[in-house]
Amino acid sequence: MTAQLPYPYIYADIPHLTEVCTNLVSNAVKYTGAGGTIRCGITQKPGEKEGWCDTVVTVADNGIGMSQEFQKHIFEPFERERTSTVSKVEGSGIGMGIVKKLVGLMGGAVEVESKIGVGSTFTVTIPCRIASEDEIQAKREINPSDQKCLCGTRILLTEDNDLNAEIATELLQEEGCTVDRAKDGVECVDMLEKAANGTYQLILMDVQMPVMNGYDATKKIRRMDDPQKANIPIVAMTANAFSEDKQVALDAGMNDHIAKPINMSVLVPTLRKYL
The missing domain is CATH 3.30.565.10 (Histidine kinase-like ATPase, C-terminal domain)
Known part of the structure; x- marks a missing residue:
């Protein structure tokens, strides 16, 4: 080099x-x-x-x-x-x-x-x-390296686009996460239902998907009989960052909202809030 x-x-x-x-x-x-x-x-x-x-x-x-x-x-x-x-x-x-x-x-x-x-x-x-x-020294003081690490966190990524899913998985793995992928809302709900309690710490949910969109999948998860699964943190991923999109996500039962394409400087702090 x-x-x-x-x-x-x-x-x-x-x-x-x-x-x-x-x-x-x-x-x-x-x-x-x-x-x-x-x-x-x-x-x-x-x-x-x-x-x-x-x-x-x-x-x-x-x-x-x-x-x-x-x-x-x-x-x-x-x-x-x-x-x-x-x-x-x-x-x-x-x-x-x-x-x-x-x-x-x-x-x-x-x-x-x-x-x-x-x-x-x-x-x-x-x-x-x-x-x-x-500037660099000041940033280090504001963002100390002992922040909560994402290492070992297992995330259920729900994304229908193969390339977007590949990118998100690679970036999350760089942060130490383990990532399982669902290709639509139906598969996401099914994977969560079949998983043992505590398998997933958080769901990253695309909102625009075929078969079942992210909003409907979230509503179904929130109605699950198992309270631990029903209350799993869900972060929406949408192509827009408008406030009304965030409100729709919150109304559906999601915890938070990030815009696509994924910006890790935004996603990582968002994930830390719920882990």
Whole structure:
């Protein structure tokens, strides 16, 4: 790993950035054979706005590479080069879909250069606000590291979209959570009913789902005979952050409400309130 950082203190979305780097490195390892080389680098350059910089992360390998045609689709969910199957390399390719979405959430861009038999280089550019040492110290004092840890928390994630579920699961696992997924409200209610008491500490509930939406699932859970299950904390996930959406969630019996796409700096404190 090479590093030349003219701006040692920046504001960055660490969980999202960590997930991006993990996926890129895992992808490089998967498609680079024994004896191959993987190089990771991080640099910074002045940003477009005053007080901002661009943090540039590169992951380069000399693995099997990709065709020009496939590079046009590499960031689409579940895409994988046909030659990878021939090479006995397993994997769905969903990691690159996650990378594209997470980079977009951070306002950045991701590019790839690749050639069959030569290797691939992924470049991620993330705009970051420059911070001072005093700001960082003040933030550490406000947010001490001994805050309630989420490690060991088991969450029932109810989300019908595969990519959104994959991203949420990865980010929650980074915080030490164990995540089980239900694909709709009916499956969520069924999993909670069948689980032993105390299996789940909290439910993250998407509200717009087929079969049974999050509001109806919550109402059904609140009417369960078992008081421990009926009172499990439920946090709504919606595409909007309007106050009326939060009120609808509360009226349905949910404890709280967060907007999608998930922002871990909002979700983690919200989860801590109920654990």
